[in-house]
Amino acid sequence: MQNIKDVLNLESVGKTVHLRGWVYRIRTSGKLTFIILRDSSGMVQLLSSARSLKEDEHKELSSLVIESSMEATGVIREDKRAVTGYEVELSSYKIYQRNDNFPISRDLGEEFLLDNRHLWLRSREFSAVLKIRSTIFKAFTDFYYENGFYQVQPPIMVSTATEGGSTLFKVPFFGDEVSLSQSSQFYLETFIFSLEKVFTIAPSFRAEKSRTRRHLTEYWHAEAEVAWVDNEGMMEIEERMIEYVVSSVVRENEEELRLLGRDVEFLKNIKAPFPRIRYGRLMEMAQEWGLNLKYGDDLGADEEREITVHFDKPVFVTHYPSSLKTFYHRPDPDNPDEILCHDLLAPEGYGEIIGGGERIWDLDLLKKRMVDYNLNTEDYYWYLDLRKYGSIPHSGFGLGLDRLAMWIMHLDNIREAIPFPRTIRRTKP
RNA sequence: GCCGUUGUAGCUUAGCUGGUAGAGCACUCGGCUGUUAACCGAGCGGUCGUCGGUCCGAAUCCGACCAACGGCGCCA
Structure with missing residues (x-):
């Protein structure tokens, strides 16, 4: 297992990385699902698609919600479109918990927080x-x-x-x-x-x-x-x-x-x-x-x-x-x-x-x-x-x-x- | 201890001089092969803080209580 921060560099490009953490953001676009994974060191975009995963695996990943916990394996590459400049194309994964909707969303009151x-x-x-x-x-x-x-x-x-x-x-x-x-x-x-x-x-x-x-x-x-x-x-x-x-x-x-x-x-x-x-x-x-x-x-x-x-x-x-x-x-x-x-x-x-x-x-x-x-x-x-x-x-x-x-x-x-x-x-x- | 403000869906809120509650987000389902708090469509979700009063009728007016927040004093 690696820290996200440690793989966000040019030396890692093309290599298979093993990460674990929590879903910070998730969104789908057609048959693609983008998961922003965070750990204590930083965050990175994961890409899920039927290209590198089985159809039902891709579907399971697409249904994750914010703060679900998971492990991710895939090849990392540079991608300017991703938040931190790199993207991991998922080849395998493990879900620790797919939780219900996280109580904290984008609208935040002081007392609630x-x-x-x-x-x-x-x-x-x-x-x-x-x-x-x-x-x-x-x-x-x-x-x-x-x-x-x-x-x-x-x-x-x-x-x-x-x-x-x-x-x-x-x-x-x-x-x-x-x-x-x-x-x-x-x-x-x-x-x-x-x-x-x-x-x-x-x-x-x-x-x-x-x-x-x-x-x-x-x-x-x-x-x-x-x-x-x-x-x-x-x-x-x-x-x-x-x-x-x-x-x-x-x-x-x-x-x-x-x-x-x-x-x-x-x-x-x-x-x-x-x-x-x-x-x-x-x-x-x-x-x-x-x-x-x-x-x-x-x-x-x-x-x-x-x-x-x-x-x-x-x-x-x-x-x-x-x-x-x-x-x-x-x-x-x-x-x-x-x-x-x-x-x-x-x-x-x-x-x-x-x-x-x-x-x-x-x-x-x-x-x-x-x-x-x-x-x-x-x-x-x-x-x-x-x-x-x-x-x-x-x-x-x-x-x-x-x-x-x-x-x-x-x-x-x-x-x-x-x-x-x-x-x-x-x-x- | 003193002064003030607020309380409506899980969250953020609209709701005028009283006429029977509306939206965005989240979540669920569907659409989209490059999204960036994505977008588009549909769905789910509310004894309007609690109790009492006025009234034909109260989220709305009045009273009490509760809770939270803001400020003063005191200190680090």
Whole structure:
């Protein structure tokens, strides 16, 4: 058996090829039947006729419907009339399943496709999404391995909140209750005392009742934590990682990007370094652009969109006022009202894809901040222990891989970037 | 949590100020020896989201409910 892509070349012409896959299109014209066969690698036109097959064999093939599965043997030749430039004249075949009519046809509603996502995965469009996603996950991992990081595996069932209790998913646990992880950050911090540079890719769960194009209740969270690195050093690692991931997709998946209509030239220009803008300066710029924002306001979706259209690269926003971020961020020693943190906003209106920064590593300050946030320090005993024994400066970040994928592919909704989206109103298929 | 939109055949939909449901695709059958989302002809397919109300009469008007979608806030 061969992959379709591997036989679409001049060396194969005149040879007998053995293929298997699914019927992508079928149409008859008189005594000829054209079957477009697809497999994971591509598609090719098959020709069935009474010339090279028995009459009843040709008839059986002509009755196949879309997405039937089959095996095909025949001689391949060049033919400009066929979709991919080659055609296989069938000499024998095997049908695995001649199915009933496939539910998905040419008229497609958004809701219907979501209900039939398990079948829509077979489409050319979604196959391209899946291939690009695969590259993104591999490239992210490769980048950190190449830079001396260790991959670690934090728990998913946890008993401490990272981002505030109201968005926790509660799960029964032998008469007790646990939560699904919102972020692996605190656990990642435990690993740096032995491994120094660590990363993970794990699902995170947020019970936020969000109904937006950029939120999922279950999403793939890529996180890293690094010993001895400050806020600026962390941003340097992140921008090199983003460049690495984007250039990997451009190199491996140019065909898929074009199928999705993505402007590949735009992606080729995504090179580090990325601009850094302090929050205070951004507020001044926003006012110059006519936005109704003042110091102390958080960036809403509209503001992020307005801001990021002014850039053709991702942009870091740093030094937020401490009132806008959660307790573990380290205050700037030069200006304690601001914190040493950064968000990375994707361009073209996509907005936040990374949140990161320097962590508080002083025990007393961390305790004080937790008390300010009404957190029970006893629950976080293990997190506080990290500041008791050999505490060090360190930084980290969290990246929404589905958001990154959404931006790279220029999709309208994050649901189109993940095979089986979980949102407030969808747990099937 | 808040605001909005939509629900008619397997899919995409038309249906005006109420008068008894129409099309395209898919599928089945027939035609065509070069099709490209083929084309041509025929057939199959609907308790108009659910429940209730108004009316001689409701897909259409009113109410409640359900579901999905879109947006805000929150975040990655």
